[in-house]
Amino acid sequence: MERLNSGIIGLDEKIQGGFVKGSVNLVTGKTGTGKTAFCASFLRAGAQKNEPGIYVTTEEPKEDIKEDIKSMFNWNIDETEFLVLEPVIPIDFDREEEMGRILKIYVFDLYSKIEEIVKKTHAKRLVIDSATIIEMFIKDDYLRRVALMKLTNDLKKLGVTTIVTGTVPEGTDLLSISGIIEFFVDSVIKLEFLPVAEEFKRTLTIRKMRRTDHSIYIHPFEITKDGLKIIEIK
Amino acid sequence: MERLNSGIIGLDEKIQGGFVKGSVNLVTGKTGTGKTAFCASFLRAGAQKNEPGIYVTTEEPKEDIKEDIKSMFNWNIDETEFLVLEPVIPIDFDREEEMGRILKIYVFDLYSKIEEIVKKTHAKRLVIDSATIIEMFIKDDYLRRVALMKLTNDLKKLGVTTIVTGTVPEGTDLLSISGIIEFFVDSVIKLEFLPVAEEFKRTLTIRKMRRTDHSIYIHPFEITKDGLKIIEIK
């Protein structure tokens, strides 16, 4: 089975060498748990091996992400293609029409744009940071489920290896805002930032990884100048 | 009482020899707890005894499931018949019509297709992975209850032995998304993936099994190349 290295120091050996080629992987956690650092580590690992990457941003401006990554790892992400999903401010609040537009913008159009840019750049790695806006825009439970299933399944057929970031809402134990996307992806990696005595600790857990005999430990990690790094416990 | 072996190493001796022939059994757990591995173990056990199987998938593409199972057990599930329940993207959002379509697609049509394929293949084992989409599509509490009751009772009359997978929503202690299907099935097996100190442990519990004097222990298990395997505690 072909795998792509994760770019997280110490992670590949815990997941049989890396992410399964072509798989869709959810990296989820609360705010400030290191999701963007995870994504950047993954794309930088690709850049070092001549595997072009795409960064789809739905929440932060492209410039901010570039700067964040630069200051974190001193890495210039410029060779990575950026795709900005600008959320449209609704003008027409009619429920019926809204539903049609939702499907178009967040399901069909988003995928078309990704497909086009993947073909153009021969991208091997894709980051969608984050899926939360899709989960929030689609209010109908069933429709959201169908949309997330369709997007995930389409991405699997595209041949790129994808990381989608999710949001663990504060004060909950969920894996995403919708509680749904975790079912369709091939793997779920949860990042936590938990108070332990007078301090907060960062941990990473692999909650599932299909086709992979993965670690079932709770791994402490830190964010270093070389990207995320798992701390080995002797 | 006739029973079918489960295919889970160490489980049959805890449930008087296996699943009751013709029963409908719920295997439930959060994402990443091993439900697909459980289903595959069950079907492979049938394949080894010339008991044809059917795999109804409502969430993952057929190809992915085949590949997952292959990489898990090195077993080629090709002899198993697949039935894909494609969720339809709604076009018409009228509430009334939607209700009629729900009943048709998820209750009457689904059953008809299963019945037809069971007769054609003389299947002895059936997996429905998962029932969650039926639970989520039907919003009305009463209608959902009636639909799940009808589907379960129809399956019992069909003569195959069925495993239905359910979903334990993150952050809850439920047995399914609807909190209902567990009442109609003949047995409930719950899979868990729980943090214990610095590690996650997999456990299996038989929450009920009709017509069976079943184990009431919490059994740790692992996913091996030979399928799920219960770890005996001396």
Added chain:
Amino acid sequence: MERLNSGIIGLDEKIQGGFVKGSVNLVTGKTGTGKTAFCASFLRAGAQKNEPGIYVTTEEPKEDIKEDIKSMFNWNIDETEFLVLEPVIPIDFDREEEMGRILKIYVFDLYSKIEEIVKKTHAKRLVIDSATIIEMFIKDDYLRRVALMKLTNDLKKLGVTTIVTGTVPEGTDLLSISGIIEFFVDSVIKLEFLPVAEEFKRTLTIRKMRRTDHSIYIHPFEITKDGLKIIEIK
């Protein structure tokens, strides 16, 4: 005060000899806690004393219940009359009409059928397994309360001694789905199936019993070939 023996080994001595004649009693618990076994023990105790019984089933097919009971206790329940309350699949979703039909089917009709069969068979014992479908069909809080009160009060006037089963929803401490029926019945017996270390234990608690000086202990019990049996703690 006249009492009917419960059929549960060890229970009668804890409730002054048995259930009060003519009372309506709630036996409640989560799925797999032994409610059907409790009901069967109660009816079998009647059969052994020439007290005819009626089994109203609202969820499982009559044949399954018969088989379950047979395999549990090796008792042939054939002498018991069965009444099946078939849930009707709604055709007309108009809210107003639905309300009228609810009252008719689940309140007036159900009671009429029970009354008729009680008179015909001179039944002394009645099991309604379960009341949950009535609680779920009636969505309006007030209407549900009134309907459950009316059904309970009508049953009290009928002269039979009744066991109604209820459902404790997973992940809650409720006594029923509606949180209401427990107020109208004469007694509430709660069955539990709780994890204790590596094992699950069955317990029975009498939460209330009118006109009875009842045990206030939490009683462990087991399901034996002779029916439910309370384990005495020396």
Added chain:
Amino acid sequence: MERLNSGIIGLDEKIQGGFVKGSVNLVTGKTGTGKTAFCASFLRAGAQKNEPGIYVTTEEPKEDIKEDIKSMFNWNIDETEFLVLEPVIPIDFDREEEMGRILKIYVFDLYSKIEEIVKKTHAKRLVIDSATIIEMFIKDDYLRRVALMKLTNDLKKLGVTTIVTGTVPEGTDLLSISGIIEFFVDSVIKLEFLPVAEEFKRTLTIRKMRRTDHSIYIHPFEITKDGLKIIEIK
């Protein structure tokens, strides 16, 4: 300040001699905590002192309550006047009209009937068992608040001393279903039936009592043939 003895053995000395004359008092607890026994103790204490009593029942048939009380204390409550508030099964589900009827039946009519019977019988003690149906019928938060405030204030002007029973919903720490009535009454007494090791214990707590320097202890109690009896802890 004039006070009426409560009829609960050991309680009067903890509340400066009894309930304040003319006050409205809430006795609340889950099902099976002894609320009816409390009410009966209160009315019997009146009967022994030639203080006529009224029992308003909104949930159980009059005959059942009489029998319950008889079997509990061997006391014949016949000299007490009964008033049955029969819940009306709605025929017309129009929201607007319903609101008008609610106010009429549960606020104006109920009070008129009570007032009339109090005058006729020169009653000194009044029990309303329970207020829950009023709380449930009135769905609008504001209207319910106003209705409960009005009923409570009207009762205070009537000169009788009243006990109203409330319902603590299972699985909550509330004092009533609405979470409101506790604000308008003069006192709140909470009855509990709590698991302690292998046993359930009954306790009584005075949560508030206006114009009274009341005990702030959690008092264990038992239900005896002489009514509720507080167990003194040396």
Added chain:
Amino acid sequence: MERLNSGIIGLDEKIQGGFVKGSVNLVTGKTGTGKTAFCASFLRAGAQKNEPGIYVTTEEPKEDIKEDIKSMFNWNIDETEFLVLEPVIPIDFDREEEMGRILKIYVFDLYSKIEEIVKKTHAKRLVIDSATIIEMFIKDDYLRRVALMKLTNDLKKLGVTTIVTGTVPEGTDLLSISGIIEFFVDSVIKLEFLPVAEEFKRTLTIRKMRRTDHSIYIHPFEITKDGLKIIEIK
């Protein structure tokens, strides 16, 4: 900074001498925690210093409050002006019109009446017991927020020093029913009545007090004939 003494024995020295002149202060707690006693202590302290007071009651009849206070402290509150905010029983349930009436009755009218009576009596102290009815009547989150902000800000301009009582709903850790008023007031004092072993204890905590270096301790207190009294811990 000018301050008014609180009337609570032992409190002034913990808040730099008393409440800030002209401030609006929230005293909140569950039912039976001593809020009315707090208000009475505050008004009595004013009466002793020739600072006229106003008592706005929205829940209990004026006569009951007078009697409660008399029996608590043997203080005749007659010199205090009373203002009763009678909740109006709705006649017209039209949503639009209701909104207009709400704003009029609970925001504009209430303030006008208070302003008028303050001017007439030259009041220096004001009690609004309680704000809960305003919070409950206004269902819209935003409108409620605006109304409470407007009322609070208007009161600050009036020159009187105000205590508003709030309600901590049972079974929660909130500071008010709406969860909003605590933001607009100048101080928040929380009263609690908590079970400690076999007994309940009363405590007072200053959660915030603007322009004041306040105590951050949890202070036990008791209700004495001289009003609330903080128990000093040596």
Added chain:
Amino acid sequence: MERLNSGIIGLDEKIQGGFVKGSVNLVTGKTGTGKTAFCASFLRAGAQKNEPGIYVTTEEPKEDIKEDIKSMFNWNIDETEFLVLEPVIPIDFDREEEMGRILKIYVFDLYSKIEEIVKKTHAKRLVIDSATIIEMFIKDDYLRRVALMKLTNDLKKLGVTTIVTGTVPEGTDLLSISGIIEFFVDSVIKLEFLPVAEEFKRTLTIRKMRRTDHSIYIHPFEITKDGLKIIEIK
């Protein structure tokens, strides 16, 4: 990377020298946790270095804030420009029109006013106290998300360094009322006021800070005459 000192004694050395120039920072906590003191410390630090500041108040009157700050630090904030966002009391309750007005008042107009005043005063520091009213007015989840994202991103382009205060609702572990704004800001600092034995303690935690290697400790702090001061633990 250019940074502005925070004005909190002991904080700058824990965040690599201060807030990133041009960043938007969330300071969040329950009522009474010291958010206004934090904002004042930040603006005063600017005033001492000739960095003009703007204080946008959405909840408290301008005069009160000035007085609070004066009494806290004996600092005259007069050189700071104030902008008051007066919440408009709705006149027209039509849902469609309301949505249009929301966007105008709380998204477009608010930003325009801030932009104008920033240009006029050459402000370097901006405080928005608080964002809660924006979160509450916009009821639609998606629209609120888009609005908060737009406001945050616009502010980042403006060149000022911003502190936005948020509200942790009582009884929750959230970081804001909407649970959303924490995702768009560059940093999240949480203030707490927690009971420890018989006392409350103030603590400050940096939950995230982009482009900054920040402290991950829980820091106790106090409010002194020189502003917030972190207590160093040796």
